[in-house]
Amino acid sequence: MPAFRVVEAALAKYLTSRIVGSSELTVSNLFRIPGGASRETWMFDATWSEPGHQSSGAFVLRKDPPASLLTTERELEYAFYEAFENSDVPVPRMRWLENGSDDLGAPFFIMDRILGCDSNTTRIQAPEYVPVRDNLAKQMYEILASIHRFDWRGTGIEKVTPVPAPDECWKHELDHWEQVINENELSPQPVIRAGIRWLRANPPPPPDRITVVHADYRVGNFLYTPQGIHGIVDWEMAHLGDPIEDIAWSFMEAWEWTRDGRKGGIIWAEDAIRIYEEATGTRVNREALHWWDVFGSVKGQAIWLTGARSFHDGKTAELIIPFTSYWLINFQDEIMLRALGRGA
Amino acid sequence: MRPDSPKVLFGVAGALMTQIMPEVRTPIAVQTVSLSAALLSMVAQEFDRAASRQVEENRAIRALLSDAHDIVGDLALRGRIKAETADPVEHDLHVSALQLVNDRLRSLLIDVHAAVETTPGGAAATLNDRIWDELKESTRRRHLASGLA
Numbered sequence: 001m002p003a004f005r006v007v008e009a010a011l012a013k014y015l016t017s018r019i020v021g022s023s024e025l026t027v028s029n030l031f032r033i034p035g036g037a038s039r040e041t042w043m044f045d046a047t048w049s050e051p052g053h054q055s056s057g058a059f060v061l062r063k064d065p066p067a068s069l070l071t072t073e074r075e076l077e078y079a080f081y082e083a084f085e086n087s088d089v090p091v092p093r094m095r096w097l098e099n100g101s102d103d104l105g106a107p108f109f110i111m112d113r114i115l116g117c118d119s120n121t122t123r124i125q126a127p128e129y130v131p132v133r134d135n136l137a138k139q140m141y142e143i144l145a146s147i148h149r150f151d152w153r154g155t156g157i158e159k160v161t162p163v164p165a166p167d168e169c170w171k172h173e174l175d176h177w178e179q180v181i182n183e184n185e186l187s188p189q190p191v192i193r194a195g196i197r198w199l200r201a202n203p204p205p206p207p208d209r210i211t212v213v214h215a216d217y218r219v220g221n222f223l224y225t226p227q228g229i230h231g232i233v234d235w236e237m238a239h240l241g242d243p244i245e246d247i248a249w250s251f252m253e254a255w256e257w258t259r260d261g262r263k264g265g266i267i268w269a270e271d272a273i274r275i276y277e278e279a280t281g282t283r284v285n286r287e288a289l290h291w292w293d294v295f296g297s298v299k300g301q302a303i304w305l306t307g308a309r310s311f312h313d314g315k316t317a318e319l320i321i322p323f324t325s326y327w328l329i330n331f332q333d334e335i336m337l338r339a340l341g342r343g344a
Numbered sequence: 345m346r347p348d349s350p351k352v353l354f355g356v357a358g359a360l361m362t363q364i365m366p367e368v369r370t371p372i373a374v375q376t377v378s379l380s381a382a383l384l385s386m387v388a389q390e391f392d393r394a395a396s397r398q399v400e401e402n403r404a405i406r407a408l409l410s411d412a413h414d415i416v417g418d419l420a421l422r423g424r425i426k427a428e429t430a431d432p433v434e435h436d437l438h439v440s441a442l443q444l445v446n447d448r449l450r451s452l453l454i455d456v457h458a459a460v461e462t463t464p465g466g467a468a469a470t471l472n473d474r475i476w477d478e479l480k481e482s483t484r485r486r487h488l489a490s491g492l493a
Binding site: 031032033034187188189190191193194197319320322323326327330333334337342343 | 390
């Protein structure tokens, strides 16, 4: 039996145990989608009988891989998705979380699939998106404002992530990602180490308030159609902290897919800031934005180095991992040098 | 005469894209084939230049370290500089051996750079600028002509 048939059968068994009153449940159209560098992402459909009627659903399975670019907690990602259900921030509905490996050989969670959307970074450049790209870009930063306005107190978020003091946000993140580099670098990283010294010597002003930080907010991590953005995904690095971290990350040069300076290949930085400031009623501190811009290279490099280590140690055979190592580790150094005024 | 290694790797990458890709049906398999081709092209570039890059870079770092010896005040750091620059000849030209030397030199460069940044005076400032120039040059040496970055 092909491997994907085995997974379909295991999923059918699992869903039958979770959907109360279901019988004759079948899983079909299972396929893995590209990307998912931190967690395997699979699509599938399911149909089942319930007393008196037939039901069906389209789902996404996010399954832990043996190793990846990131070591993240699925419970954390699940909690952030759940917290934003029925909010101004569009997210897919969470269904089931499993921390054991008995059902599919690894921990996983399952969510509803938002149908008919694009998500990749190049599709948004296609001709049919040209007339609507400005609207999508505007919506992207309005949704970011909604994420940062979201009242996280009393939600499940508090149970899965610490609440930093405003003047500790930067240190909390920098300590974490420096430690990731310490544990994973295969070779010394003099550019990033110089950047870390600069960051510690020039801490940013504290944020006015602690907000949810998506922490991977960029083109490529939302689901869209010409009609708009329908889902914000990939919350695995989400935490509480300084909202400017998200703006800076979304501006990172590595995501300038059109290589013309437009952030995410869709918007100029000052336009994005203006939209965000209007939506939040707050001003983006440029000094803090620069600090988080430099920090983005530390975090990016930590992610690429973790992947390189995983592949080097034989923990993963996913080719996206060495590809990002070859493509992005040196590029991230170049970005860091430019951010510090030492590049070309 | 046989085709050199980069030519073979570029050839395999081309065959993957022109002969295998049209037969591929699933999105994940399309990604795997295209990543394979891209990686082969990257490795082909690295294969040809790796030893040259490391010899050039090790030489450049040793020169910086030698000049730093009399600028940094830390005696332990001076001792490490002296030990690392005593024998500037690369005795083993295997890429793996050169990489080990490069790792040692870049590790020491990090510590020297940190020390130079906090050392007052014009000589330290000049050396600091030269280290930054070398870091910039190190990224140029590693740049891949992939059209990606």
